[in-house]
Amino acid sequence: MNGRNSDMGRNGGADYDDRDFGRTPDLNADAPGRRRTGRKRVCRYCADKALVIDYKDPQALKYFISERGKVVPRRISGNCARHQRKVTLSIKRARNIALLPFTVTA
Numbered sequence: 001m002n003g004r005n006s007d008m009g010r011n012g013g014a015d016y017d018d019r020d021f022g023r024t025p026d027l028n029a030d031a032p033g034r035r036r037t038g039r040k041r042v043c044r045y046c047a048d049k050a051l052v053i054d055y056k057d058p059q060a061l062k063y064f065i066s067e068r069g070k071v072v073p074r075r076i077s078g079n080c081a082r083h084q085r086k087v088t089l090s091i092k093r094a095r096n097i098a099l100l101p102f103t104v105t106a
Contacts, residue, residue, distance in 0.1 A: 041078025045086075053086045055093035058100050064091065069104045 045051050064072050064087050071091055074084045094100040
């Protein structure tokens, strides 16, 4: 008889599933089937019309760059799609004229 059609099943008669062996329970997980609902972030440029996205202002653009030098995504920064495109374009322009780094060295 080959191993595929044995009566002991997939786990060789064990009472546990191999995938769960050695895992610790996730204590930070919410109840099953429930999503974490945080507060909706508001676009800072839509809220304050006086703020201007300018590539010549690296201090304002550093808020939208991670420690590794990547552009922070919209879902984290809270920008709307329109202003996120403008921020990304400004960051790219500031990088080209050496106001912001492309990457962060160790």
